[in-house]
Amino acid sequence: MFKVRENEPEYAFIPRVEAPENNCYGKPIQLVDESDPLAGQSLNINGDSSVGDNPDRYKQHGFYFNADNCIACHACEAACAEKNDTPAHLAFRSVGYLEGGSYPAVARLNISMACNHCDNPVCLKGCPTRAYTKFAEYGAVLQDPDICFGCGYCTWVCPYNAPQLDPEAGHVSKCNMCVDRLEVGLKPACASACLGGALDFGVIETTPENRQQLETAIPGFPDTSITNPNIRFQQTRSLPREMHRTDSTPLRYVRDDQNVKPEPGVKGGQGGYRSTPLKNRNQPRQWSLDKLRSREDPLVIFTLITQAVVGAFAVLFMGPLLGLESLSAGAHPIAYPVTLFCLIALQTFALVISTLHLGRPHRFYRAFNNLRYSPVSREVAAVAVFYNLLGVYAVLTGVPQLFAWLPDGLVNSVREASGWLAVIAGPVSLYFMQRIYRIPARPFWNHWQVLTSFFGSMLTLGPLLAALVFLPVLAYQGVDYASLMQWLVVPMLAGLLLEGFGLWRHARYLQTGAGEGDAAWQEQCTRFGKTWITRNASMAVSAVLLALVAVSALSGGTGLVLWGLLALLVTITALVGRALFYVLVIPTTMPGAFFWKNPAFQEHAREAGLAGMPQVGVQASTH
Amino acid sequence: MKKRLDAIDDDLERAVFLAHYNSSRQRLLRFAGVLLIVAKHGLRGLLYVWPLALLLFVELPGAWDGLRLLLLGLAVAAWFHFIRGSVRDDYRRFLSGALLEPAALKRVL
Numbered sequence: 001m002f003k004v005r006e007n008e009p010e011y012a013f014i015p016r017v018e019a020p021e022n023n024c025y026g027k028p029i030q031l032v033d034e035s036d037p038l039a040g041q042s043l044n045i046n047g048d049s050s051v052g053d054n055p056d057r058y059k060q061h062g063f064y065f066n067a068d069n070c071i072a073c074h075a076c077e078a079a080c081a082e083k084n085d086t087p088a089h090l091a092f093r094s095v096g097y098l099e100g101g102s103y104p105a106v107a108r109l110n111i112s113m114a115c116n117h118c119d120n121p122v123c124l125k126g127c128p129t130r131a132y133t134k135f136a137e138y139g140a141v142l143q144d145p146d147i148c149f150g151c152g153y154c155t156w157v158c159p160y161n162a163p164q165l166d167p168e169a170g171h172v173s174k175c176n177m178c179v180d181r182l183e184v185g186l187k188p189a190c191a192s193a194c195l196g197g198a199l200d201f202g203v204i205e206t207t208p209e210n211r212q213q214l215e216t217a218i219p220g221f222p223d224t225s226i227t228n229p230n231i232r233f234q235q236t237r238s239l240p241r242e243m244h245r246t247d248s249t250p251l252r253y254v255r256d257d258q259n260v261k262p263e264p265g266v267k268g269g270q271g272g273y274r275s276t277p278l279k280n281r282n283q284p285r286q287w288s289l290d291k292l293r294s295r296e297d298p299l300v301i302f303t304l305i306t307q308a309v310v311g312a313f314a315v316l317f318m319g320p321l322l323g324l325e326s327l328s329a330g331a332h333p334i335a336y337p338v339t340l341f342c343l344i345a346l347q348t349f350a351l352v353i354s355t356l357h358l359g360r361p362h363r364f365y366r367a368f369n370n371l372r373y374s375p376v377s378r379e380v381a382a383v384a385v386f387y388n389l390l391g392v393y394a395v396l397t398g399v400p401q402l403f404a405w406l407p408d409g410l411v412n413s414v415r416e417a418s419g420w421l422a423v424i425a426g427p428v429s430l431y432f433m434q435r436i437y438r439i440p441a442r443p444f445w446n447h448w449q450v451l452t453s454f455f456g457s458m459l460t461l462g463p464l465l466a467a468l469v470f471l472p473v474l475a476y477q478g479v480d481y482a483s484l485m486q487w488l489v490v491p492m493l494a495g496l497l498l499e500g501f502g503l504w505r506h507a508r509y510l511q512t513g514a515g516e517g518d519a520a521w522q523e524q525c526t527r528f529g530k531t532w533i534t535r536n537a538s539m540a541v542s543a544v545l546l547a548l549v550a551v552s553a554l555s556g557g558t559g560l561v562l563w564g565l566l567a568l569l570v571t572i573t574a575l576v577g578r579a580l581f582y583v584l585v586i587p588t589t590m591p592g593a594f595f596w597k598n599p600a601f602q603e604h605a606r607e608a609g610l611a612g613m614p615q616v617g618v619q620a621s622t623h
Numbered sequence: 624m625k626k627r628l629d630a631i632d633d634d635l636e637r638a639v640f641l642a643h644y645n646s647s648r649q650r651l652l653r654f655a656g657v658l659l660i661v662a663k664h665g666l667r668g669l670l671y672v673w674p675l676a677l678l679l680f681v682e683l684p685g686a687w688d689g690l691r692l693l694l695l696g697l698a699v700a701a702w703f704h705f706i707r708g709s710v711r712d713d714y715r716r717f718l719s720g721a722l723l724e725p726a727a728l729k730r731v732l
Contacts, residue, residue: 334683334684334687338690338691341674341678341691342694344674345698348671348697348698348701349697349701352701352704352705355704360712362664362705362706362707362709362711363708363709363712365709384670387671388670390674391674394674395677398681399678399680401681402677
């Protein structure tokens with residue numbers, strides 16, 4: 001049990017006050033009754049099996065932040081770092097800034113933020129390994145770094161940037177509410193260390209001493225409806241109409257008293273500021289090709305290859321059924337099964353690549369642990385099902401001699417069934433794949449365009465992949481392949497049109513939606529403007545050329561060269577488009593500071609060599 | 624649960640521990656543990672390479688056979704990728720620096 005110092009000051013202890021029955025979201029504050037089987041259990045902190053004597057042990061606790069009093073001394077950060085022994089590049093609690101006004105009437109809003117131990121912890125639901133648990137004790141959302149395999153999905157879904165991915169350790173860790181201190185009645189280290197009386201802690205919905213407001217939001221704070229966070233704010237100082245972030249994120253917060261209404265039943269109401277992009281419409285369009293690379297590069301490869309393999313298998317399986325005899329196993333007794341095995345090899349490669357995105361790739365198998373809630377688990381499971389069905393079909397088609405001991409009828413039935421099931425499982429896995437990106441905290445992704453983009457790539461790249469094998473084979477055999485290509489162009493054109501339609505609707509959604517989405521749209525039009533326009537133009541040109549080459553029914557060597565060039569164009573377009581998809585997203589994170597959690601400073605530090613010094617606190621860009 | 628080597632500060636206790644740890648019985652138990660870990664992660668890795676692994680049992684005519692061997696090589700590389708870190712991780716977690724009992728071996732599975 002945590003040892004309480006003899007001279008521990010009174011303010012370090014959690015005050016005993018009456019709490020209402022429900023919190024402002026309508027959830028009970030008493031999480032379990034005394035008679036509940038969950039009650040009376042030890043938290044087993046560091047192997048200690050004793051049970052704390054805090055009388056409010058089963059009540060939801062939360063932080064109280066008084067922005068009027070915060071002087072950005074960072075004592076809370078320091079106390080947290082010392083308590084949790086975090087390395088310099090990691091902080092469970094951070095102080096960020098918003099600035100506004102003009103001299104001499106300038107104002108700065110400092111916000112100290114850690115995990116809000118939400119009522120609806122999206123990190124817990126998103127985690128594929130089930131590393132997260134919401135405890136009945138204090139309502140703490142705790143994460144076990146030993147279970148985590150470092151996919152970082154919780155860092156995507158959390159709107160407050162609370163889970164911290166450590167690229168060096170290869171796992172995520174986060175604020176643990178200092179539950180060991182709570183067990184003996186002490187406030188968390190950060191709240192105890194606060195000099196200005198800005199940060200406090202207690203049972204939720206109990207107004208701390210010397211405070212009036214219990215607001216659920218503050219300027220710069222994301223939409224509370226995403227997770228129902230357990231933090232309450234006070235901010236009575238009047239602020240300028242417009243506040244800017246200091247962390248280089250192209251966002252500002254504008255007072256919007258008309259549209260942002262106070263939530264009913266919430267004491268103090270909403271913050272009344274909405275996020276909106278910086279006014280940078282006059283910025284020149286750039287290529288920024290070097291900035292297309294990101295930590296998500298393995299996912300660019302994985303998603304595109306999976307979509308291509310799903311589409312290619314559908315073409316190979318359905319093509320002969322639809323009358324394309326030149327794609328059948330009968331016409332190509334060797335090339336057909338070998339193509340199937342090549343698809344499996346490609347998918348294996350994609351799966352291996354996808355594990356490189358993990359902090360601990362060798363723990364990939366833990367991705368199946370949270371099928372009930374996590375879209376990542378569902379995607380991995382669905383891709384595995386598709387892969388194995390494809391494997392069964394390929395093995396029974398390509399190496400039937402291994403199963404000569406089984407009745408012919410049975411082998412054929414299983415082969416047909418596995419083929420049909422794989423044709424269904426493929427698109428289902430792509431559906432689950434796009435669900436991963438439907439994240440409210442990432443407005444750029446949170447649109448059905450992800451679905452059209454993924455299915456569009458399946459339709460475009462799948463037939464392209466099949467053609468890549470069968471065109472040279474047919475040309476070698478001296479068979480005219482023009483009719484095959486005319487057939488394959490139909491799904492390819494449909495894919496390009498589907499993706500184009502999605503992009504058009506997505507652009508409209510971004511300009512009218514949340515500030516982060518609009519800011520991403522501005523980035524798309526400026527920082528990556530030339531790249532984005534070229535990608536779009538390339539999609540249109542590809543569609544026109546595909547139609548023209550198909551109509552002209554070119555074959556022979558000239559046809560092969562032209563189809564090859566077109567395939568290259570379509571592939572590069574898809575690669576650039578998917579890379580843009582990952583780098584353009586602007587999450588609804590809490591504001592950072594001038595140096596800490598400032599992407600522009602991190603970039604500068606890496607260029608200047610400062611990042612090599614651990615005390616600068618810049619994370620490694622890769623793990 | 625018995626103490627692990629890294630939790631022992633006392634020199635004498637450490638020496639006694641190491642004498643046990645380096646005994647032939649403990650080495651045999653660790654070896655058995657390694658085999659179990661390799662089998663566990665090997666089977667997991669096989670989930671993603673088994674169709675390619677079956678290419679070991681067939682032969683294709685001419686140049687196609689070269690492609691078959693290439694795919695087989697890829698399967699082995701992918702399988703190795705899947706098990707390499709896992710075996711090391713589990714060895715450190717369950718076997719290294721600990722005195723084992725035969726019954727404790729089932730913990731590695």
